[in-house]
Amino acid sequence: MEKDDKQRIMLEKVLKEHNYQESALLEILHRAQEIYGYLDKDLMMDISGSLNLPPSHVYGVVTFYSFFKLRKSGEHVVTGCLGTACYVRGVEQIMEAIEQEFKLKRGGSTADGKLSLLLTRCIGACAMAPNIVVDDEVIGKATKEVVTQKIREVLGGVKAET
């Protein structure tokens, strides 16, 4: 509970900084996601109330951008780039290898909530295709060996900085 309050205080600061301006919605959602990790319905309701915006409008904006998350993701997040360049360079096989080894599906998390596998479109590093992002680190010219090894590392308690 105490943690919740701290987060709410941080959010309130952000709201104040922006003077509760509805035009700052996008920036506020960004910061809110940084604070809470994801945007659930209670949070969206809270923001919609604070900015005096219709809930459906806030929801529309949140779901328009794939950057925003509606659900809590795993402790560690692996994102595969499914842009054209990465696709052509065989990102698909790497994704399959990850799914098999760590027993999860793209868009989902492992049963213990330690790992999530997400998709994105072109991260803008096509020259290095195929690209896989493990937590905050981009792995270019990725192979399934390197990527699965890296994931084993972050899962294996070697502290990944956040």
Place this chain on the structure above:
Amino acid sequence: MSVNIIKLKIDGVEVTVPEGTAILKAAKDSGIIIPTLCNLEGLTAYGGCRLCLVEVSGTPKLFPACSTPVGPNMEITTQSDKLKEYRKMAVQMLLAERTHICSVCVADDHCELQAMANQLGVDHVMFERNWSQDEIDSTHDFLVIDRNRCILCTRCIRVCDQIEGVHTLDLKLRGKDSQVIMDLDEHWGNSCSCTSCRKCAKVCPVGAIYIEGEPIEHTKKRDIAEFIVERRNRR
């Protein structure tokens, strides 16, 4: 405040209108009707359906008449073979996008999409159909939404926001995944802001939003929609 009056030609007819007037309105004022679907007078223009595309001489681009303001000395063509092809294609894409089966639709015979298809002579759909299978939401006391028939014209969203003033409805997601939602994507029956005013059902051009047990021709009586709009224009 003085308003600039602009001269232009629509289908060869000389027209004078105030600067900033939409092509659609300028045409209508001189008796030229351009086909539309998403547009509804009294609501802001949306420019989503692309039925109202017109040609402007001097550029190969087509412009949506509902949301393009007139310019001085413009020469506009509202009817041509090319435009007709595009309009037919737009209707076909709308038909292919979800599940439109007139024979089992509440709006059969009172549907603007159906009427438009007939008017343009659309007798087949050249795209593969999607046959969406979204759950029908009938949790509201009497308002029902069947998103399989929705053409995303956003009239309901605009009337809810601009006339009723509650903005219960909006769009979620993007592209082919777009859907009309209530509040935070709640079931309609759980919506905390809906005032059950029925305006959404009245302006829906198809059979996506309707009132349970009420004949659609009654719900969609045009004079009611015009009444709403007239009130709006008076403000």
